[in-house]
Amino acid sequence: MGGAYIILLACCASCYAASDLEIFQSLVLDRLNTLEGRVAEQNGLITSQQSVIEALLKTVFSKDEELKDIIHRPSRFVLESGDGPVAFTAAIQPRVQDHVGANATVKFETVITNLGGGYNNTTGVFTAPLPGLYMFSCSLLDHFDGKHGSAKLHAEIVQNDKILGRVFAHADDTNRDQGANTVFVQVNQGDRIFIRSVDNNDLALGGEMYSTFSGYLLMQL
Incomplete structure (x- = not known):
């Protein structure tokens, strides 16, 4: 009887341990997915900002050429x-x-x-x-x-x-x-x-x- 009780407790402990591990793994995966989502969001923002910067640079250089054209205009x-x-x-x-x-x-x-x-x-x-x-x-x-x-x-x-x-x-x-x-x-x-x-x-x-x-x-x- 005593031996059977010990075996039962060991099995219960093993079940609880397995359950806690699954919960921990689930939390880690959720956190990892959240971080990956934020990284993807930041990458999208960076790409968008790069596009804005490139457009501004093109505008600046275009204006610079326009100013040069004005300066060297015949009239x-x-x-x-x-x-x-x-x-x-x-x-x-x-x-x-x-x-x-x-x-x-x-x-x-x-x-x-x-x-x-x-x-x-x-x-x-x-x-x-x-x-x-x-x-x-x-x-x-x-x-x-x-x-x-x-x-x-x-x-x-x-x-x-x-x-x-x-x-x-x-x-x-x-x-x-x-x-x-x-x-x-x-x-x-x-x-x-x-x-x-x-x-x-x-x-x-x-x-x-x-x-x-x-x-x-x-x-x-």
Whole structure:
């Protein structure tokens, strides 16, 4: 009887042990499945974020190319361009440039600024190195003292053969006179801009930096 009771207890203990092991194994499997699910969820999130990052990078690089395209667009302010700026100012330094004939190109021999190298002080002509919208201005001093030529200054700003604007001044025996004009004009590459006397066959043109010729490329087209 006693031996049978011991055997029964051993069998019961063995059953409880087997049952606890199955429960433990079930819990471990459940926890493992939960962890695997969370890992799969995280992997999905990472993949989604990678796709978002890749899309953002493509957008950034696309915008960067668009900015480069804007910067190098043909129509723009020249200060934002690698081609410019183009600007010049020249003046007549001597007290008087005497005996200037009719239809003669006025030569501003003293160069103050010549960015882009378009102005030639030997000929008095500015040749546009770039196409675009330009501003040109001219200020001329009429000189009269009876030695260097007659009074009544009449000149014009010329683009190739086209008159853009005119300058007039009329000195007398005691006073010199000043005339000026400014124009904005579209210019093609290679166009020639210069100042030309009109109808005075013996003009005395005042200097001392009073007479100047300037131009500036505002926007390349």
